Amino acid sequence: MKKQPIKSSDQLINRAIAIAQDGRKKKIVVAAAQDADVLDAVVQAKTDKYIEPILVGDKTKILSIALKKQIDISDIEIIDKPDITEAAHAAIQLAADGKADAVMKGFLPTSSLLKTLLDSKYNLRGNSVLSHCAILDIDGYHKLLNMTDGGMVVLPDINQKKQIVENAILVSKALSLAPIKIAVSAPYDKIYNKQTHVREDVAQLVPYVSKKYPEVLIQAPMPFDKAVIKTSKDDKGEVVGDADIFLAGSIEECNIIAKTLVNFAHAVFAGVIIGAKVPVSLVSRSDTVQNKKTSLALAVLVADYYQQHNIWGEKLCQ
Amino acid sequence: MSITSFDQLEKQILQNKKIYKAAFVAPSDLTTLYAVLKASSKNLIEPIFIGDEDLIHKKAAKNKLDITDIEILDFVEPYKAVETAGKLACEGEIDLIIKGSYHHVNFIEKLFYENREFCDLQKVHHIALCKTKEYNKFLFLTDGFVHCQPDINIKSNIIDSAVNFVHRFGIPIPKVALLAAVEVVYKQMPVTVEADELTKMYADCAKQYFVEGPLSFDIAIDKHAAEIKGLTDSEVAGDADILVAPNIETAGGVYKALSLFSDSEIGGVILGGKVPVVCPIEIDSEQTRYNSILLSLIAC
Numbered sequence: 196m197k198k199q200p201i202k203s204s205d206q207l208i209n210r211a212i213a214i215a216q217d218g219r220k221k222k223i224v225v226a227a228a229q230d231a232d233v234l235d236a237v238v239q240a241k242t243d244k245y246i247e248p249i250l251v252g253d254k255t256k257i258l259s260i261a262l263k264k265q266i267d268i269s270d271i272e273i274i275d276k277p278d279i280t281e282a283a284h285a286a287i288q289l290a291a292d293g294k295a296d297a298v299m300k301g302f303l304p305t306s307s308l309l310k311t312l313l314d315s316k317y318n319l320r321g322n323s324v325l326s327h328c329a330i331l332d333i334d335g336y337h338k339l340l341n342m343t344d345g346g347m348v349v350l351p352d353i354n355q356k357k358q359i360v361e362n363a364i365l366v367s368k369a370l371s372l373a374p375i376k377i378a379v380s381a382p383y384d385k386i387y388n389k390q391t392h393v394r395e396d397v398a399q400l401v402p403y404v405s406k407k408y409p410e411v412l413i414q415a416p417m418p419f420d421k422a423v424i425k426t427s428k429d430d431k432g433e434v435v436g437d438a439d440i441f442l443a444g445s446i447e448e449c450n451i452i453a454k455t456l457v458n459f460a461h462a463v464f465a466g467v468i469i470g471a472k473v474p475v476s477l478v479s480r481s482d483t484v485q486n487k488k489t490s491l492a493l494a495v496l497v498a499d500y501y502q503q504h505n506i507w508g509e510k511l512c513q
Numbered sequence: 514m515s516i517t518s519f520d521q522l523e524k525q526i527l528q529n530k531k532i533y534k535a536a537f538v539a540p541s542d543l544t545t546l547y548a549v550l551k552a553s554s555k556n557l558i559e560p561i562f563i564g565d566e567d568l569i570h571k572k573a574a575k576n577k578l579d580i581t582d583i584e585i586l587d588f589v590e591p592y593k594a595v596e597t598a599g600k601l602a603c604e605g606e607i608d609l610i611i612k613g614s615y616h617h618v619n620f621i622e623k624l625f626y627e628n629r630e631f632c633d634l635q636k637v638h639h640i641a642l643c644k645t646k647e648y649n650k651f652l653f654l655t656d657g658f659v660h661c662q663p664d665i666n667i668k669s670n671i672i673d674s675a676v677n678f679v680h681r682f683g684i685p686i687p688k689v690a691l692l693a694a695v696e697v698v699y700k701q702m703p704v705t706v707e708a709d710e711l712t713k714m715y716a717d718c719a720k721q722y723f724v725e726g727p728l729s730f731d732i733a734i735d736k737h738a739a740e741i742k743g744l745t746d747s748e749v750a751g752d753a754d755i756l757v758a759p760n761i762e763t764a765g766g767v768y769k770a771l772s773l774f775s776d777s778e779i780g781g782v783i784l785g786g787k788v789p790v791v792c793p794i795e796i797d798s799e800q801t802r803y804n805s806i807l808l809s810l811i812a813c
Contacts, residue, residue: 349703383617418762419766419769419770420796426795443766445704446694446702447760448760450729452766454731455770455775456774457731459647459777460774481735481737
């Protein structure tokens with residue numbers, strides 16, 4: 196049976212619950228779990244029965260935070276690793292051994308978690324580029340918008356853009372979207388000779404993606420407004436006003452527009468790092484409960500998609 | 514007292530009792546036309562239409578608009594209409610320019626890039642003004658519509674011009690946030706390095722205005738987020754008046770995101786030429802275009 200496309204954050208969480216009910220509940224390992232917001236998020240998702248958390252970190256601190264914040268972690272497995280580097284390695288080892296389906300960042304720098312993740316001994320590197328996808332549920336937009344990359348690659352060149360797009364397509368497939376519509380950002384909707392990257396996008400990125408992914412519609416150049424709204428019948432192209440993925444030109448562009456939507460348009464925000472053989476979930480303290488839960492559900496969908504479709508060539512999780 | 518809404522801005526301009534001469538270039542854009550006629554009916558502007566006279570009359574007749582009193586300079590080619598508006602501005606004949614139905618890029622190139630007499634391109638920038646429900650004051654945003662990749666000198670000009678503009682709103686000590694993806698300086702992230710350099714350049718200006726960066730968007734406008742990140746002694750974090758974006762896509766995208774998806778009043782104007790220029794984009798409502806005219810008048 197063809198799966199319904201996920202169009203909202205509520206549907207995303209419901210899909211994660213359905214996956215668990217189908218007997219494929221995902222184990223999420225938290226690296227350096229001594230963080231109140233992260234504990235809160237995983238316990239909420241566990242209560243809603245769509246993840247099984249494993250906590251790796253400073254057990255004493257984890258227990259005292261849980262006690263202080265009245266978070267019930269009594270039936271959650273804790274692996275005591277007070278040192279954050281050791282915690283990162285232990286958490287990634289679980290993923291490498293197929294004992295965890297996704298990794299969640301706790302109280303440690305993102306860079307040290309990712310460095311461990313990419314350590315060749317774990318064989319968890321998937322694509323050559325790790326990128327961040329921000330899935331936004333915007334009131335007033337009829338579908339989810341995947342904004343990328345606002346968290347990893349600073350100023351992607353044309354080859355990195357190809358990889359970022361491929362990573363984003365994986366997420367869209369995990370959301371059961373078909374066709375997948377991609378808008379490639381530019382200041383204006385026409386090619387403008389002062390901007391070489393726009394010409395590169397049109398000449399190289401668009402044909403590369405179209406050829407490799409027949410189910411994907413990609414359009415460049417597209418300013419943000421054209422990606423999400425069709426204002427006139429002169430606007431040509433199937434992506435106009437209907438983008439699933441918005442590929443930004445820089446980390447700043449993506450990050451700042453997404454934060455504008457979260458802060459001033461109350462968009463629900465779920466983030467995930469894609470490119471490794473397991474998805475990596477990050478939540479921040481300023482995230483709402485809804486955002487944190489949606490981020491975890493997103494990691495569940497991505498992990499399930501990888502496993503069901505054998506994306507990385509081997510079954511990771513038994 | 515500072516101006517904190519577009520209503521107050523309108524009142525303030527009406528008090529001046531001055532009628533500004535506005536060149537409306539290629540005036541067949543109906544939404545902008547309505548905004549122009551509204552400003553005209555309130556005696557804020559005296560419009561001069563520069564464009565295809567036949568087309569204008571047809572549009573007016575079709576939409577039952579009375580434009581009999583309005584002076585029209587007949588130019589069928591839009592680029593000639595833009596040139597004429599630029600020339601009139603240089604001769605001191607008009608106080609502002611409003612763009613009608615002419616492609617944004619062509620208009621900007623013709624007026625700002627090719628006309629040295631009209632402006633020093635290095636000093637030109639767009640500034641938007643947003644009043645959202647969530648933020649307790651006006652938020653100024655620059656530059657989403659002129660410079661594709663402004664260098665540090667242009668950014669410095671933009672800061673000076675923006676601060677000068679914001680003073681007109683009675684904001685005594687404007688707070689300028691230099692936006693980035695993060696609030697820490699990393700040499701791998703050129704935007705953060707540049708923001709740090711600008712912050713140092715402006716360190717001596719403190720007490721007249723504050724310039725700080727790099728700041729992420731949430732930290733610039735959300736006190737709580739600023740506290741979480743430990744930026745408690747910052748003058749700007751959580752309380753910014755002016756957001757300076759690193760590039761055109763960012764500021765333009767923020768402007769468009771706010772226009773389309775937030776509950777906010779918005780407007781924008783291009784500063785730095787002989788006269789202020791209103792350059793609406795497709796998604797701007799009639800009210801936004803009217804707000805933009807108000808902004809150009811306070812800049813006159």
